[in-house]
Amino acid sequence: MIQLRGITKRFGDYPALHGIDLDVAPGEFIALLGPSGSGKTTLLRIIAGLEFQDGGSVLLGGEDVSSLPVARRHVGFVFQHYALFRHMTVADNVAFGLSVRRGKDRLPKVARLARAEELLRLVQLEGLGSRYPGQLSGGQRQRVALARALAIEPRLLLLDEPFGALDAKVRKDLRRWLRDLHKQMGLTSIFVTHDQEEALELADRVVVMNQGRIEQIGAPDAVYMNPETPFVSHFVGETNRLPTTSGEIHFRPHEITLAPDGAEALLVDNVFRKGAVWRAEGLLAGSGQFVELDLPSSGEAPRLGETIRFNPHRARMFTADGAQTQGESR
């Protein structure tokens, strides 16, 4: 159980976080999603104790750890660039957290290495314990980093852009693997990402952040389907915006119905296949607004210069101050 209460942080004159409140239930998998500079990594580092907040408090399992240094918080932290100790073997890396223990908690070397081997099996790298990090691929390194973080039996796992340095294919595999591992272990986990697809695929709940504030917290489906602010609407998923006198109407490219007498007319100036659909782009007749539409690929591809008439069948209305006036319209 994690409780964040009014966390604020400044870097010099730059306000990084303005009063963050967040509760995470045991076993939850949470994504902190936002563009760079949104404060998501700072928040993660504050939870870990790698950074201290200027105001507010961090409670782990009901205990106020606000002033505890990272070494005494028992949290596992996984870095974007792995941060493996390059002069140590994989097994020594994994066992590092155990070998720096002093006093009665200290395990004998045989037990430490046995534990490391067990963890390497968990991350499907058994038998690679005697290699050095430099001899592993990016995906393998990140799994070693994860095993190393799990070795200290953390009460919480924090991952900072864990897939950021990997290529697309490996990223996808590792993502699925991490989701399964989380299901299997049930360890409360928070990861930071700027990739909405990653957040929607992995997380139980997504925390969308922007400019040091939380914009919305919700299940992936809720965040995607019912964005509460214009920012969430255009950051999570693709969104078309239609300016009106009182604000903006937002709708997704697929949230349309084609109709010969539709209220909107798109003059197509680019068409390409986007997976299972045709994507047509162009400007709206009248307002001149740029719009993207998804059309069923069972039909013929739209032609350049063609006019497509449609009605948004599901849209959200935001007033100029960002408030949502209608959940759904039309």
Add this chain to the structure above:
Amino acid sequence: MSGRSPTTEGPLARALLIAAALGFLGFFLLLPLLTVFSEALRQGAGPFLDALHTADALAAIRLTLLIAAISVPLNVAFGIAASWAITKFQFPGKALLITLIDLPFSVSPVVSGLIFVLLFGANGLFGAWLAEHDLKIIFAVPGIVLATVFITFPFVARELIPLMLEQGKDDEEAAISLGANGWQTFWHVTLPNTAGACSMVCCCATRAPWASLARSRSSRAICGARPTRCRSISRFSTTSTISSAPSRSPLSLRCSRW
């Protein structure tokens, strides 16, 4: 298909560039080096080896080894501490510290020698106090150690700071998040990460006392009866300023003529 890569120059340009580099090296590095050895061995290997066995030469070599044995560990310790502080922590006055570390490189060796004379010399700041307590710093081993430490201090920090900056703080943060304390982090993570650079730096820092050995006229022993050539390849430096004095130590005996 071999063919030359689109980013390399033609064979003529390559040959010219390599020739220019080798020519420069040969003229400014190899030629003087060869001259030194040919002059030293002019009368054969026998007199050369004999010259090495003279009391003067042995004393100079002993002194140099002693200076290196004292100044290198000191500099490695200070240098690692300084680069660790600079690269892994934020504190006020960091820019000033970086400038100060570079100072010995930018100050002329003669001036830095003078600084120590002004501090510890007979009329220096601490001169009277030192004389009272019968302590000798200048024109004695402690002075040479001080001067060597001063001029070699930047070697270690300069080598380590860019390396540590490039490595970033991730490894250290990973270590402390796994429960390591500051000392364990430094000993098991930071130090091994910089081990390669450290050993190179030790060589650099050891080189300096040897260079001063050559400068402070002990090369006279090697060069035999050709002090003029000796003079032309050596120059005044911190160490020679501070060790040249009309006293009767074997080193300063040679230095006194300057």
